[in-house]
Amino acid sequence: MLLKDELIKRIKTLQKKLEIENLDSYIVTSEDNIWYLTNITYKPEERPFFIIIQQKNKPILIVPKLEESHLNKIIIDCTILSYWEYPAGKGENWFDVLNDVTKHFERVGFETYIKVDLFDHIHVKEKVQIDLVDEMRKVKSEFELRQIIQTARYCDKGMGMIFESAYEGATVVEAFSLSRNIQTKLIQKKMFDPITTSLLTAVWPAPTSAMPHSIPNLSDRLGKGPNVAMSYFRINGYAAECERTFFLTSPxxxxxxxxxNMMRARKLALNLIKPGMRASDIDTEVKYFLIKKGYAENMLHRVGHGIGLGNHEAPWVAEGSKDVLEENMLISVEPGLYFEGVGGYRHSDTVLITKNGCEFITQFPDDISSMTKTSFNISKIIKGIITQKILKLS
Structure with a gap:
C-alpha cells in the first residue's frame, strides 16, 4: 500500500468514528497524531499546529505563516489555513483563525491531553474530550508493521554493534557513539528524516544498571556484573526497541x-500474551511470580508498554491498565530485577500480538550463554582506547 492510500484510510477510519460518537469534527493538536494523519514533519516550538477532521468535508490544517509554503507539499487533500504569529495581534492569532472555522460546529472532539491554554481559547458549543486517534494507533496496519519491522532490524544491528564492541574497561561513551554508524547507513540509503528519527545505543554498566532511568557518566566503564544494553530507535516515524543484560566475565x-528468574518471568509474560487478554492480568501474574521468588523489593516497573510511532505509548502492560490486547498490537516485554549497588537484569523486545499468541519483531539472542562474552576483538579494544584518548576519558 502506498503512503497516500494509508493516510486516506486513516482519515476515513477517524471520520467513521466521528459519526459513531456523534461529533461534527475532531481537533488534533498532538505532534505525533498530526504526523499519523498527514505525514508532515515539523517542530512546533511555541507555535501550535492543528488538524481539524470533519465528518464529511476534507481536513483543515491550521499552521503558522512561517510553515505554510513548505506544507503545500502535503500528500493528502486538505485545506491549509495560516495564522500570523505566536503571539499575534487581534484577528491574527491561531485561535482567531480556528474559531472562525469551528463556529459552525455543534459538538467537537479533542484529545484528553490537549494543553489547557489551547483548550480554553477554542470556542465551540460542546467540547468532548476523547482519544480517538490514540485508540486507532494501538492496532497496526500492514503498512505500519512493515515500517516497524524495518526499524527492529536496525535495533538488532545496533545491539550487535554494542555487544561486539564491549570489553572490560570500555567507557559508556563508546556505546553512545555507535548510533552514528546507524545514522550513516540510513543517510546512505536515503532513509533518514532528521525530524522523525532518533537513535540511541547505550549501556548501563553494573552497578548503575540497577537504576534503569539513570544517566550513566560518559566515563563510566564496563566491567563485571550485569551490564544492560539498549538499542532504542525511531526511524522515519516508527519505533522499536531491544535491550539485553550481558556479562563480560563468566557470571x-x-x-x-x-x-x-528474569527469563522465567519474561517467558511467563510471553505465554500469557494473546488477543482478548487483559494487559493488567499479564503484569499481575508476572509480579506475583517474582514476589513468590523473593523479589518483592527488586522490581521497579511494569512488564511493558505499547510501541508504534513512539517508543512508549498505549497499550500499557501494567496492573492499572484498562487495555485489552488485540491482534496486530505491538508491545515491549521487559520484566526486570534490580539490586542496589550491584546491578540490574532486564531484556526487552518488540513483540507482535498474533492471532493465537505473539512473536518477536526484534530477534537478538537472549540466552545467558549468548549474553556472556569471553573472547574479545583486539582491534575493537584498540579502537575503543583511541576513542577514550580523543575524548580524554582515559
Whole structure:
C-alpha cells in the first residue's frame, strides 16, 4: 500500500468514528497524531499546529505563516489555513483563525491531553474530550508493521554493534557513539528524516544498571556484573526497541539465578500474551511470580508498554491498565530485577500480538550463554582506547 492510500484510510477510519460518537469534527493538536494523519514533519516550538477532521468535508490544517509554503507539499487533500504569529495581534492569532472555522460546529472532539491554554481559547458549543486517534494507533496496519519491522532490524544491528564492541574497561561513551554508524547507513540509503528519527545505543554498566532511568557518566566503564544494553530507535516515524543484560566475565551462581528468574518471568509474560487478554492480568501474574521468588523489593516497573510511532505509548502492560490486547498490537516485554549497588537484569523486545499468541519483531539472542562474552576483538579494544584518548576519558 502506498503512503497516500494509508493516510486516506486513516482519515476515513477517524471520520467513521466521528459519526459513531456523534461529533461534527475532531481537533488534533498532538505532534505525533498530526504526523499519523498527514505525514508532515515539523517542530512546533511555541507555535501550535492543528488538524481539524470533519465528518464529511476534507481536513483543515491550521499552521503558522512561517510553515505554510513548505506544507503545500502535503500528500493528502486538505485545506491549509495560516495564522500570523505566536503571539499575534487581534484577528491574527491561531485561535482567531480556528474559531472562525469551528463556529459552525455543534459538538467537537479533542484529545484528553490537549494543553489547557489551547483548550480554553477554542470556542465551540460542546467540547468532548476523547482519544480517538490514540485508540486507532494501538492496532497496526500492514503498512505500519512493515515500517516497524524495518526499524527492529536496525535495533538488532545496533545491539550487535554494542555487544561486539564491549570489553572490560570500555567507557559508556563508546556505546553512545555507535548510533552514528546507524545514522550513516540510513543517510546512505536515503532513509533518514532528521525530524522523525532518533537513535540511541547505550549501556548501563553494573552497578548503575540497577537504576534503569539513570544517566550513566560518559566515563563510566564496563566491567563485571550485569551490564544492560539498549538499542532504542525511531526511524522515519516508527519505533522499536531491544535491550539485553550481558556479562563480560563468566557470571557467578547468584548472577545466573537472577538472570534465570528474569527469563522465567519474561517467558511467563510471553505465554500469557494473546488477543482478548487483559494487559493488567499479564503484569499481575508476572509480579506475583517474582514476589513468590523473593523479589518483592527488586522490581521497579511494569512488564511493558505499547510501541508504534513512539517508543512508549498505549497499550500499557501494567496492573492499572484498562487495555485489552488485540491482534496486530505491538508491545515491549521487559520484566526486570534490580539490586542496589550491584546491578540490574532486564531484556526487552518488540513483540507482535498474533492471532493465537505473539512473536518477536526484534530477534537478538537472549540466552545467558549468548549474553556472556569471553573472547574479545583486539582491534575493537584498540579502537575503543583511541576513542577514550580523543575524548580524554582515559
Amino acid at each position: 557467578n551462581e547468584e548472577e545466573r539465578e537472577h538472570f534465570d
